[in-house]
Amino acid sequence: MPHEVEDETTVNSSYSVTVPAAVRREAGVEAGDKLRWRVDEDGTLSVEVIKQQYGAFSKLEPVDTGEPTDAAEDHDLIAGDY
Template identity: 75%
Template sequence: MSERVEDETTVNDSYSVTVPAAVRRAAGIDAGDTLRWRVDEDGNLSIEVVDRRYGAFSELEPVDIGEETDAAEDHDLIPGGSR
């Protein structure tokens, strides 16, 4: 990242924060990514993207099992799915 990006956000009542759009774009942060929060001995906060959720299986080839599947119907943990 060659350009410095800086923005502010407010901690809400449930202690959640929204990552500002300019920061998300500059850092390549997407929904589902994991962030690591660190506070050093001087109280300085740093945040690092440690896990990018999407694209993890992008190199896998689909397997044809010879029948149609529907994950929402077939998976037992999805609300509304059949058991």
């Protein structure tokens, strides 16, 4: 059962903060995740964890376009610019 975790941290001179370890553990924050900051009309600050997605394309099946491709050569081509 999730429980409430509260901690505090200090904003440094470059306006960076460290997420306290107990908060990281409880929220499941890992390196590479993003934090989305929001301030409501009443001034309430909230933070949402945006999980880093690994292997987002790993389940895609290759498609035969009928033409040979070379990613190393073709990666900078703009559609229609051949």
